[in-house]
Amino acid sequence: MAAQGSVSGSSEPVAAPAGPPVAEPVEATTAGSPVAEPVEAPAAGSPVAEPVEATTARTAASTQPALGAVEIVHGEALDVARTLPDASFTLVYLDPPFNTGRTQERHAVSSRRADRPAGTIQADRAGAGSGPESADASDSSLNSAVGKAATGAREINHGFHGHRYERVRELLHAYDDRFDDYGDFLMxxxxxxxxxxxxxxxxxxxxxxxEAHYAKVMLDAVFGRDCFLNEIIWAYDYGAKPRTRWPTKHDTILVYVKTPGGHVFNVDDVEREPYMAPSLVSAAKRERGKLPTDVWWHTIVPTTGREKTGYPTQKPEGILRRIVQASSRPGDRVLDLFAGSGTTGAVAAALGRDALLVDVSPEAVRVMRQRLPHATVREG
Known part of the structure; x- marks a missing residue:
C-alpha cells in the first residue's frame, strides 16, 4: 500500500485531501504505553452528555413526590369533624391531651442588661416546652389558660466590666391538661x-x-376488637429520672384499621433501621437494615434542632414520617384533629399527601402558618 501523500508508481508528491486537522497528542507517551485515540468534537446539533452528578441529582429530584396540599382549620376538633364527609381520609392521627393533671406551658427566656434604661432592651427569646408528653395537643375544653401571658422569675447575674444582666422567664402559652371524665371527652x-x-x-x-388502657377499651367498642392492629411503644430517654420507681420514658400509640386485612400498609416504603445485634446477621441483611418493630426508639425534638417550634411538647417528624409512609399513599388525605405545631402536615406534605390540620388554639394556628407557609387557613 502506498504511503500517505504519494501515488503508487509516481515520485511526485501529492497534496493530502482536504479535511479536518488531525489532533496532536497533548503529552508524549512513554515507551510501550498505549496511544490514546483523539476525541472527535460532537457534530453540530448532537446531544452533549451531562456529567453523572448532574444526571443523578436530576433523577433523584424527579422521584420526589410533589408537595402535598395542607389546609389549616381554626376550630374545635369535634365541631370541625362533624362537618367533614364520610370515608374521606386514608389516615387519621389523633394526639389528644394526655390528661396529665398539670398545666402544659411554653416559655420564652429573655436576656438583657439590667442596668440599661428602658427602651434599650435586647432580648434573645427561645421557646421551651415542658417535655415529650401530650405533644401538639389542645382542645376548647382545656384552653382556659390559652393566651395567658405573665412575667415569671427574674435572675440577676454579673457579667463583664461589672455590668448586671437580667434573665426573664415569660409564659407565652399554656393549657390545662386535666379532665373530670376523660372518656366523655375522647369517645x-x-x-x-x-x-x-x-x-x-x-x-x-x-x-x-x-389513659391508654381506657382508650383501648373505647376503641374496641367503636372499631371492634378484630380491627386492632398494633400497640406501638415510642421509647425515649430524656428528662428527670425518679429514684422511687422505674422512670416512665415512653408513649403509647394504639393502631386500629377500618377493615381488617383491607388496610394500607406500605412495608417497602418504611425507612429501615439497623439491627441491634448486627454480628448475628449476614452482611446483606446488615446493609439493608430491618423493618421497625412495635417498639420505636426515637429521641424527642431537640431543643436546638431545626424542627423545634417552641410549641408545648411537640412531636418529632421521625415518628410521624414512619406513620405516614406506612399507612397512606401519595395523593391520599391525612387528618389531624389536634394538630398543634403542625408536624403531621409538614411530614404529609413532604411525602406528597394532602393534610387537613385542625386546632382550637390561636397560638397553634400561628405556629402552623409560620411552619407551613404554603398552607391555606380558614375558620371552622
Missing amino acids: PRLEEAWRLLADDGTLYLHLDYR
Missing part, C-alpha cells in the same frame, strides 16, 4: 374518626400510660 372524637376513615384507612391514637 365522641373516636366515633368521628371511625366515620371519617376510608375503608382502607387506619387510625393512630397517641397517648401515654395514664
Whole structure:
C-alpha cells in the first residue's frame, strides 16, 4: 500500500485531501504505553452528555413526590369533624391531651442588661416546652389558660466590666391538661374518626400510660376488637429520672384499621433501621437494615434542632414520617384533629399527601402558618 501523500508508481508528491486537522497528542507517551485515540468534537446539533452528578441529582429530584396540599382549620376538633364527609381520609392521627393533671406551658427566656434604661432592651427569646408528653395537643375544653401571658422569675447575674444582666422567664402559652371524665371527652372524637376513615384507612391514637388502657377499651367498642392492629411503644430517654420507681420514658400509640386485612400498609416504603445485634446477621441483611418493630426508639425534638417550634411538647417528624409512609399513599388525605405545631402536615406534605390540620388554639394556628407557609387557613 502506498504511503500517505504519494501515488503508487509516481515520485511526485501529492497534496493530502482536504479535511479536518488531525489532533496532536497533548503529552508524549512513554515507551510501550498505549496511544490514546483523539476525541472527535460532537457534530453540530448532537446531544452533549451531562456529567453523572448532574444526571443523578436530576433523577433523584424527579422521584420526589410533589408537595402535598395542607389546609389549616381554626376550630374545635369535634365541631370541625362533624362537618367533614364520610370515608374521606386514608389516615387519621389523633394526639389528644394526655390528661396529665398539670398545666402544659411554653416559655420564652429573655436576656438583657439590667442596668440599661428602658427602651434599650435586647432580648434573645427561645421557646421551651415542658417535655415529650401530650405533644401538639389542645382542645376548647382545656384552653382556659390559652393566651395567658405573665412575667415569671427574674435572675440577676454579673457579667463583664461589672455590668448586671437580667434573665426573664415569660409564659407565652399554656393549657390545662386535666379532665373530670376523660372518656366523655375522647369517645365522641373516636366515633368521628371511625366515620371519617376510608375503608382502607387506619387510625393512630397517641397517648401515654395514664389513659391508654381506657382508650383501648373505647376503641374496641367503636372499631371492634378484630380491627386492632398494633400497640406501638415510642421509647425515649430524656428528662428527670425518679429514684422511687422505674422512670416512665415512653408513649403509647394504639393502631386500629377500618377493615381488617383491607388496610394500607406500605412495608417497602418504611425507612429501615439497623439491627441491634448486627454480628448475628449476614452482611446483606446488615446493609439493608430491618423493618421497625412495635417498639420505636426515637429521641424527642431537640431543643436546638431545626424542627423545634417552641410549641408545648411537640412531636418529632421521625415518628410521624414512619406513620405516614406506612399507612397512606401519595395523593391520599391525612387528618389531624389536634394538630398543634403542625408536624403531621409538614411530614404529609413532604411525602406528597394532602393534610387537613385542625386546632382550637390561636397560638397553634400561628405556629402552623409560620411552619407551613404554603398552607391555606380558614375558620371552622
